[in-house]
Amino acid sequence: MMASRTQNPGIQAPENDQENQQNPVTTLATTPWRRIERLSLHLNPFSSNHYDLSHQQMKMLICAARAKKIEVKVVELSSFMRGKHRDIQEQVFDYFKSRPELQTPLEISKDEHRELCMRQLVGLVREANIRPFKYVVEDPAKYFAIAEAVGSVDMSLAIKMGVQYSLWGGSILNLGTKKHRDKYFDGIDNMEYPGCFAMTELHHGSNVQGLQTVATFDPLTDEFIINTPNDGAIKWWIGNAAVHGKFASVFAKLMLPTHDTKGTSDMGVHAFIVPIRDLRTHKPLPGVEIHDCGHKVGLNGVDNGALRFCSVRIPRDNLLNRFGDVSRDGKYTSSLPSISKRFGATLGELVGGRVVLAYSSSGVLKIAATIAIRYSLLRQQFGPPKQPEITILDYQSHQHKLMPMLASTYAFHFATLHLVDKYCEMKKTHDEESVGDVHALSAGLKAYVTSYTAKSLNICREACGGHGYAAVNRFGSLRNDHDIFQTFEGDNTVLLQQVAIDLLKQYQQKFRGGSLAVTWNYLKESMNTYLSQPNPVTSRWEGEDHLRDPKFQLDAFRYRTSRLLQSVAARLQKHSKTLGGFGAWNRCLNHLLTLAESHIESVILERFIEAVRSCPDEGSRSALKLVCDLYALDRIWNDIGTYRNVDYVAPNKAKAIHKLTEYLSFQVRNIARELVDAFDLPDYVIRAPIGLQTAGEAYSQYTQHVGF
Template sequence: MTPSTATKAKETNSEKVLDVLLPDLPKGPLSVYREKSSFCWKELAVFLDGEDIILFRKIIFTALENDPLFARHTEGDLSLEKYRELTFLRCKRIMEYDFLTQEELMAQPLKLLVLWNCLAMYDMSLLVKYLLNSQVFTNAIASAGSERHSKFVEQVRNMEIFGCFSLTEISHGSDAKHMRTTATFDANAKEFILNSPDFEAAKCWVGNLGKTATHAVVYAQLYTPDGMCHGLHAFVVQIRDPKTLMSMPGVMVGDMGWKLGINGVDNGFVMFHNLRIPQENLLNRTGDVAPTGTYISSFKDPKQRFGASLGTLSSGRVSITDVGVCNLKLAISIAIRFSATRRQFGPTDKEEIPVLEYQMQQWRLIPYLAAAYALEHFSKSLFMNFIELHVGLMFKDKSARQAELGREIHALSCASKPLASWTAQHGAQECREACGGHGFLAMNRLGEIRNDNDPNCTYEGDNNVLLQQTSNYLLSWVTMKHEDKVPIESPLGSVNFLERFDDILGHRFTASSVKDCIDSSVALVAYEWLVCYLLRESYKKFQKEKQNGSSDFEARNNSQVYYCRSLALAFIEYTVLQRYHEYTQDSSVPPNLQPVLKHLCALYGLWALSKHMAVLYQGGYCTGEQPGRIIQHTILDLCAVLKDDAVALVDVIVPPDFILNSPIARADGELYKNLWTTMLQGSKVLERPSWWAEFCTNKPIIGSLRPKL
């Protein structure tokens, strides 16, 4: 066989593999745009994920579609009780499938993120319930406990117990330090006694607790027999009997009822009344109690111990970042496919054109498509950064780099969760409106996506409160720089550019045309200036508040709006753009995929940057009319360029029709046929109402029922 023949044979075999992993999409109305695309969607999918990940995802999706337990139900047909029962049974089935063994996880940790993504795309309630039990509960035990607690992790894996994570109380959420549940050590009985002093101290919003959790990781203030409080510590607490699901003596547990979204998860409350638990149920990595009642800890500083005890929350924020991206991908996929098949108006009375052809629709949607790509790349990279940190924790790495890596990931995750959840929330609403009345139909799922994403803006820390953690991290570097202590350099390099702080502040917007701005480095350089400027202004604002006699608390409080909050958001947007810019500019990107990826990167950068135009002008980076106009025109030009690629870009990230579950966005593009079929399948859709007799009664209305004083 000659080299050319061998090459052709290899290419043919590769195409066959692709066709098995990624079958051709059905012909139909969407074919028009697919044929216009500048790239092959299958090639981009393989480049982004690789064949192994694509196969893994296909295995999960196929299993869900073929399992009767996961059959779709018409919106509104399930009662709250039935929905929660189904979600629990599905969660249990996912654990039985064991899609990802421990060995596979160690070899390819990114598969864990893929598994979460698949479950979230099917039903966010399923993912949340699964995560809380198999990840959040067990990770809290693994990271805060010791060898003696491994039995609980094994019991979860064997489905003997079901777990939850209990931190928030009715009167305290973000302010974890002031939680009021107590755990007092009884040295004689070698037990802790848990108490809720009043209903304000009731643990609440705990996912899985309402109906199903048998065990919880509970955070409480630890008291030793001498009456000393040693701060917040975590305990494994049995809530219910696994054989009966009846609550344990001394435990009052209940369900919080209907929520705005994620109703398959039973969020609950719990109060403790002299509940005794074994001494060994204290998760003792940050602190322990000797049999005599003496408190022991390797942390001399209570603040460090408190931070370490809540370290597990970073993993939650990393996962929520990915969940937000997942919701954004679902919403934008539905809206783009709808827009490519929905025809309205046209240049003549005889011709209607797809609404995707309108500049307004492109401007509303395509930037969110670019954001989905940029944020997904960032989410994957942040997840791998967290895995690096987690491995260091497992091997008890005490190095300065490991400590600094933890600070950096904490700062990044405290800003990436707000950015991803807010982008998904705004994007889902824009997609809903862009689909008109059909977007308002529950069957098309945009309302569900929006509502299920909503809590991402709140749990694991309110977004606006979390951003303060990131701005504090950045301000700490300025303080150290002023004191000439260390160069600005972090393990992941996210703050390294701040070493050029003074030089960057001297930069100005120099692009003179749309052609110049299509290079994503233009937005990247502008973001460097923006972060440096906001960092300088935030620092100056804080110092001014202090000089005016404000306390540290007051000074920080008065430096948030327009300063620290904007700084944290600009920094995380810069970081997302910087990572995606490097990725799309890399030489490993196939030449035929480079243009579309670079266009996505440039669009995301300019679109995100355009929200800061007031500050860019305020600080003098931009002057005159030209910069603002160039940025606006470039955004519109990039939307127009990407318009013909939009459907193919969606084909890369969208799940199969069964998982997407939106009649207006099926792969065949038969918008009206699919919508009509689904409408007719609704429960009692063609029947008269059960209360028809009330309408048809012949009794005359006599008198008035208006109440009299």
């Protein structure tokens, strides 16, 4: 234990004499430290008699002065980070840089923003010849890269593009068959057929099986009749519907006539192509009622609308029939045996929306972190008497706000890249195990990353003080536009429950000898280890080498997940006897959500560790290792109560984790500028005066923007 104490005395020396009295071994180890510290007070430039620093603050300053700064080669790190599709992103950036009239101004009305957004998308497709729909089919990773770049230009534009190509276009590709692709692909691709994705209803959103819109087959005319039976069934929040859409993929219950007393048979929710406006006049078609959902908190460049259908007739061929079809004589056929199987297959093909939201949310966090950190390195405030002011990022409190967030930004980058790779693999192979894995992983990452980014945007705004409140510095628009990411493509709370369901299924399969999903390999390989009692020896290890060991970090994350899973499974079994399945689930809901988040954090850390190992440049690898350690230890410290409750971490180790987390934040602060520069976001993309890379121009640019 003495060796671990003296390994880094600036981190782990005890804080008071009472502790020394309780531990004579520690007293021997720290006596030299006390002498060295007193001597350093005379030598350290911060040790002015008038500069009142706490004991802990002084130790941190000494550690920082002693620590050797990692030399980060921004070009090499950026090259490793940005991946093989950076070229297409630069094409997007260059196009909008060359067309300043298409850049979204700070102050713009809802109607003007909608028209500008449409011009932006048409210009990107027809002038810049960037065809996102082509990449949806051929190279989804490139499509996601375009979406991230477009979102940095205007998040409304990214959502409008997503509605057109990922949702409306994706429904044709993934739920339809060859006849649909042949008929609609070119029109969707070149923006002649702008469309909508009409799933959500006024009364139903996440519970898609509860949708009330009906599509009844009429065998006499070989048509489906689309009806909105009540106000609750009005299609609501439908992007592209209010102004620009000409078609909609309408999700409705497929009803077939029967010869019994029921009259019709419900075959479950299916998707139908419904024209909503005349292609020539652009007027709503007969039976289609269109209304505007009005001004929103954010994303006002997207024309969200409401659709009501009154006996709207469409040809039988307009049924998107990949998973179920109706013949001319009204017979239903499907390769899948039940409504639930067909429903699962239908929604499973729509996970691309969740993938792009997770990936794009990480991109939003990069922008916000860049602005906040660059400004925090620029802004100076207070300092020792008669000495220059220090930057606000030199304050421990500011590092505590921003450095773990920067570490999380890097962690999310690698995790969402992994998700994109898994999605692309799934689209090529259609392997059943891969489909299930991507479904759970996309649900979890979308929920976790978007929730974290939403909270972080507010923290970034606060970290920039009053200047963060200026619209020109973007936090307001980023925050408002991103906020809905937590809700659409699946409410985050619902998505985390889907992850929990998958985990419980995997848990059951483990004891039945079944195979586990790819993201559950760690339990497949060593579940007994993670569920065993903590080792009383390792629970007290507190040396820096041990705490920064990826094996310790990953084991800690996985142990927490395994314990949560084991305990919630036992609770569900207990409560189901008295409350039934639904009641038991509701009783354990918060426990289940914590389980899902813990699992996703384990996956994120695993991908980050793998990225560190695979980085070819030594300097970049050292920087990433530092950032990865901060991410891991900050998460462990944030949930230290869980580890303490089961004696996985002893009190002395918990204290060491806390101190090392603060120290790592200190070290990351030393390379924070290089880390945000490695995101490779040009000033004309950042567009916030206080976040410019050329810091000397920040205030002049800022004053010019407000007309000073």
